[in-house]
Amino acid sequence: MNTKAFAATSPTSPLGPFAIDRREPTEHDVAIELMYCGVCHSDLHFAKNEWGFTQYPVVPGHEMLGKVTKVGAKVKKFKVGDLAAVGCMVDSCRTCDCCKKGLEQFCVGPGGTVFSYNGADKHSGGITYGGYSERVVCDEAFTLKVPANLDPARASPLLCAGITTYSPLKHWGAGKGKKVGIVGLGGLGHMGVKFAHAMGAHTVLFTTSESKIADGKRLGADEVVISKNPDAVQKHAASFDMILDTVSADHDLNAYLSLLKLDGTMVLVGVPPNAQPVQAFSLIMPRRQLAGSLIGGIAETQEMLDFCGKHNVQCDIEIIKVQQINEAYERMLKSDVKYRFVIDLASLRA
Numbered sequence: 001m002n003t004k005a006f007a008a009t010s011p012t013s014p015l016g017p018f019a020i021d022r023r024e025p026t027e028h029d030v031a032i033e034l035m036y037c038g039v040c041h042s043d044l045h046f047a048k049n050e051w052g053f054t055q056y057p058v059v060p061g062h063e064m065l066g067k068v069t070k071v072g073a074k075v076k077k078f079k080v081g082d083l084a085a086v087g088c089m090v091d092s093c094r095t096c097d098c099c100k101k102g103l104e105q106f107c108v109g110p111g112g113t114v115f116s117y118n119g120a121d122k123h124s125g126g127i128t129y130g131g132y133s134e135r136v137v138c139d140e141a142f143t144l145k146v147p148a149n150l151d152p153a154r155a156s157p158l159l160c161a162g163i164t165t166y167s168p169l170k171h172w173g174a175g176k177g178k179k180v181g182i183v184g185l186g187g188l189g190h191m192g193v194k195f196a197h198a199m200g201a202h203t204v205l206f207t208t209s210e211s212k213i214a215d216g217k218r219l220g221a222d223e224v225v226i227s228k229n230p231d232a233v234q235k236h237a238a239s240f241d242m243i244l245d246t247v248s249a250d251h252d253l254n255a256y257l258s259l260l261k262l263d264g265t266m267v268l269v270g271v272p273p274n275a276q277p278v279q280a281f282s283l284i285m286p287r288r289q290l291a292g293s294l295i296g297g298i299a300e301t302q303e304m305l306d307f308c309g310k311h312n313v314q315c316d317i318e319i320i321k322v323q324q325i326n327e328a329y330e331r332m333l334k335s336d337v338k339y340r341f342v343i344d345l346a347s348l349r350a
């Protein structure tokens, strides 16, 4: 199926129109006419090859949401007209230990995890293309149900920003009686604040942006700390059970590690292109842990969407046309996002 998309063709070229071919749905596939796609900072890292493994042309976008237009003969979960969503993965081996545990993002079987863009596409033999496009075709096993009470545009960023914060907060036990720090109030961070608050944790936001203090509180933070002020940061020394770091650029991890109490854990989800130095002293006293987390498995992503439906957790977004994507990337680099850009894909069809 001929499909309009937006792609980057080199690290320095702006994204622009690009035509891709989507397969006709096979028996387990769902074809989705995309309505919205959120804009993740990973899309920008990829478009600009900041992690060093981008294959061009890259069609970014892994927060996809739309309406089902066609289903394969064996599809059970979806029918034409349903709302459906696709996140960061479109396939995995499904048989390795990780897949069996519902951790498809860490698949170690043949082919490994197939990410939604820049992944090895077993159908085409080329690479996968993401959601800055009119439609996507995905196996129903990797397609998510969207609760009917959620606004479709505001739900789309749940597919990455939502699950990437929900999963580690749950895994490391954010909840009542716990003090949880969220570093950075961007797409991931604002969902981290909402989830930590919804789970009942005492939630502290660390932001570099004074303009985000009021929003931080509105979104659910009990306290907001300007991270450029070392005294304000150190008032929280050795007091956190968990800190979730969503920052996309160079910053000092040691300052945050010093805020963990005994056996506290700092979880990195942000991926700055450069390595960030860690002092051994930051960890050994008092027995702290530094960890990482990658999105979340398919079952947990569905659980997170259902949690959002039940508790009415939605993303705070700014809707853009696809033609504004390069400008949106520039604003993202200036931390000027409130709090996720979402592409209205009607602009691609126009």
Ligand code: NAP
Binding pocket: 039, 040, 041, 042, 043, 045, 160, 161, 164, 183, 184, 185, 186, 187, 188, 189, 206, 207, 208, 209, 212, 246, 247, 248, 249, 250, 251, 268, 269, 270, 271, 272, 293, 294, 295, 332, 333, 335, 336, 337, 339
């Ligand atoms: P984003 O919307 O651009 O937010 C990043 C935030 O980090 C900014 O809004 C800003 O918050 C803060 N920040 C930016 N530059 C900073 C600096 N130099 N020093 C300190 N703070 C800074 O990005 P996002 O979409 O949330 O993604 C964040 C990171 O997570 C990216 O690296 C992305 O690739 C990664 N990611 C990882 C996963 C995973 O599975 N692990 C999934 C998705 C994304 P303030 O204005 O509040 O300071």
Ligand code: ZN
Binding pocket: 040, 041, 042, 043, 062, 160, 161
């Ligand atoms: Zn993402």
Ligand code: ZN
Binding pocket: 092, 093, 094, 095, 096, 097, 098, 099, 100, 104, 106, 107, 108, 109, 112
């Ligand atoms: Zn596997």
